[in-house]
Every structure is written in C-alpha cells, then in structure tokens.
Amino acid sequence: xxxxxxxxxxxxxxxxxxxxxxxxxxxxxxxxxxxxxxxxxxxxxxxxxxxxxxxxxxxxxxxxxxxxxxxxxxxxxxxxxxxxxxxxxxxxxxxxxxxxxxxxxxxxxxxxxxxxxxxxxxxxxxxxxxxxxxxxxxxxxxxxxxxxxxxxxxxxxxxxxxxxxxxxxxxxxxxxxxxxxxxxxxxxxxxxxxxxxxxxxxxxxxxxxxxxxxxxxxxxxxxxxxxxxxxxxxxxxxxxxxxxxxxxxxxxxxxxxxxxxxxxxxxxxxxxx
Numbered sequence: 559x560x561x562x563x564x565x566x567x568x569x570x571x572x573x574x575x576x577x578x579x580x581x582x583x584x585x586x587x588x589x590x591x592x593x594x595x596x597x598x599x600x601x602x603x604x605x606x607x608x609x610x611x612x613x614x615x616x617x618x619x620x621x622x623x624x625x626x627x628x629x630x631x632x633x634x635x636x637x638x639x640x641x642x643x644x645x646x647x648x649x650x651x652x653x654x655x656x657x658x659x660x661x662x663x664x665x666x667x668x669x670x671x672x673x674x675x676x677x678x679x680x681x682x683x684x685x686x687x688x689x690x691x692x693x694x695x696x697x698x699x700x701x702x703x704x705x706x707x708x709x710x711x712x713x714x715x716x717x718x719x720x721x722x723x724x725x726x727x728x729x730x731x732x733x734x735x736x737x738x739x740x741x742x743x744x745x746x747x748x749x750x751x752x753x754x755x756x757x758x759x760x761x762x763x764x765x766x767x768x769x770x771x772x773x774x775x776x777x778x779x780x781x782x783x784x785x786x787x788x789x790x791x792x793x794x795x796x797x798x799x800x801x802x803x804x805x806x807x808x809x810x811x812x813x814x815x816x817x818x819x820x821x822x823x824x825x826x827x828x829x830x831x
Contacts, residue, residue, distance in 0.1 A: 618650045621679040628685045629716035630667060638683065641665060650675045666736040667714045669704075690715045691749055692722045692742075692764070699723070705750050707739040722749050722774075723763040744772055744790050751796050756804060771823060778807045787821045802828060 623635045623644065631638055639645070642661045644653070655673050662671035662683065670686040688710055690702035702712050702721065724745050733739060745764040752759050762783070764774040772788045784807065788799055799822050806828050810817050819831035 613649055613651045615649070615651075617678045619679060620644070620646055620648050620650060620681055623681050623683070625683050625685060629687050630714060631685055631687065635683075638662070638665075638685075642683075644681065650677070650679070650681065653681075664736070665714070666708065667710045687716065690717050690721060691746060691753075692724045694724055694727070697723050701733075701735075703739060703742060703746070705746050707742045707746060709733050709735055709737055709739060711735055722761040725763055725765050726767055728766060728769070742766065745774075747796065748772060748774065748788070751800060755797065756800055759800070759804065778804070778811075781811070784817070785819045787819070787823055789823050806830070 623639055623646075625631055625633070625635055625638060628634075642658050644658065653673075653675075655675070658673045659671050662668055662673070662685065667688050668685050669688045672684040674682040674684065676682055688704040688708055690710060690712070691705045692703050693699045693712070694701045694703060694709075697720070700712050702710050702715055702717065703724070704710060724742060727733070727739060728741055730739070730741070745766045748764065749761055752761055758779050760777045760780065762775045762777065764772065766772060768790075770790055772790050773785065774788075775783060775785055777783050786803060788796070802822060803820060806820055810830070815830070817830045821829040821831065823829075
C-alpha cells in the first residue's frame with residue numbers, strides 16, 4: 559500500500575481559498591457594522607429633530623382645551639382635564655392619547671371618549687355621556703343608573719326632570735361607581751320600553767323584589783296612581799303586556815271603576831283589585 563501525499567500546489571491553492579473566505583467574512587462584518595452605525599446615527603438624528611421641531615417646540619404647548627358633545631361635562635374643561643391628567647403648557651406631542659382616552663372613559667358618567675390634537679396648541683375632547691334612566695333607592699338619591707345598569711354619581715350626570723325610582727336591589731346593599739348591576743335589567747327594560755313606546759304611561763317607582771314578578775307604580779296621563787304586577791318569565795311579551803295594561807286603564811277610566819292594583823301575572827288575563 560502506498561501513502562498518498564498532498565502536493566505543494568494543492569496545499570497553496572487551499573490556503574488561498576481560505577484567505578479569500580476570511581476576507582469575505584470580515585468584509586461582510588465591516589459592512590454590517592457600518593450599516594448599524596449609519597442606522598443608529600439616522601435614528602438618533604431623527605429623534606433629535608423630532609424633539610427639536612415637535613416635542614420641545616414651544617409652539618405646540620397646550621393653550622386651549624375644548625369639550626364637545628357633552629351635557630354635564632360641557633364647559634367643565636378644568637375639572638375633566640384634572641381627572642384625566644392634562645395640564646396647561648404640556649406639549650401636545652408628549653401626550654399619550656390612548657392613556658388619556660382610557661382615563662376619561664373610566665369616569666362613570668362617560669361611556670366613550672375621543673381625544674383629538676388640533677395644532678398648534680388646542681386639544682379637543684369628544685365625550686358620549688351615559689344617560690341616567692333611574693334613581694336608586696329614593697327620589698333624591700345620590701346614585702343613578704343608565705339603561706345598561708351602570709352606576710353613576712348623580713352629581714356628575716345630566717338629570718333632566720324626574721326619573722323613576724328603583725326602590726331595592728335584590729341581594730345588594732352596596733355597590734361601586736361604574737359597576738354594572740345586572741339584576742336591574744328587567745326593571746330597566748321596563749323603563750326603556752315605556753319610555754320609547756308608551757308615552758302616556760309615567761312610571762314612578764319599580765320594586766324588583768322577586769325573581770318571578772315585577773311590581774311598579776305608575777300614572778296614566780298624569781292621572782290616578784296604579785300598582786301594576788308583571789311576570790318576569792318572558793321579556794318578549796313585555797310590549798304585549800304593556801299594551802294590555804294601557805287598554806285596561808282606558809276601560810277603567812271609561813267605566814269609572816275604582817281600581818288601584820292591576821295584576822297581569824296570569825297568562826294575559828287581567829286581574830283588577
């Protein structure tokens with residue numbers, strides 16, 4: 559057996575290829591370093607320019623704040639800006655608009671908000687306020703709820719005229735501002751259905767004391783006061799039951815019958831007391 563030997567020419571050729579490969583790697587590494595250096599310089603330059611022309615520019619300091627589409631909060635720019643953490647003189651480009659919107663929407667009486675930057679020095683806040691639909695516990699109570707059962711402080715809501723009173727909350731003695739009282743949905747559905755479709759019925763108070771029935775006091779065309787009992791087993795029948803109630807009251811007035819309690823629990827049959 560003979561041992562094969564690498565010729566000098568082949569060895570020199572291999573060494574040259576290795577040197578070329580190392581050069582290519584170093585060249586690529588140098589290009590990468592140059593690219594990173596240039597990119598970092600551009601980013602720093604853009605950041606500096608942004609700071610000089612926008613974030614640190616005195617022309618973009620807040621001077622005007624306007625609330626639009628509001629009812630209670632209209633004209634209360636100072637109070638709302640304090641709650642949201644917006645202060646005069648802040649640069650408009652230094653504000654976190656997502657955070658500001660969340661802060662404003664965390665106010666119980668505000669359902670939605672939009673914060674708009676109007677250059678050079680104005681901030682516009684568009685709010686959609688929750689509309690109070692009922693008062694909790696007593697007519698002069700400190701808390702109201704919207705149609706979804708969200709608890710709102712009465713002092714921070716635009717209450718127009720008298721509202722129905724929800725006298726009790728089953729299983730609840732206390733609550734937090736901004737929370738949703740799901741157990742009030744049947745009462746609020748009754749209030750909203752009457753408000754939208756039965757203008758002659760004026761609900762004074764609702765007593766959601768039972769899971770099977772709903773009692774409330776009402777007046778028809780500002781006349782006599784009636785106590786009404788409705789079933790809670792099928793909310794789809796509510797418009798039908800209220801139509802039956804309205805017809806019953808009209809007949810009572812026409813016949814001049816002395817009735818104070820109208821019971822609609824019995825499958826559409828009306829029981830008068």
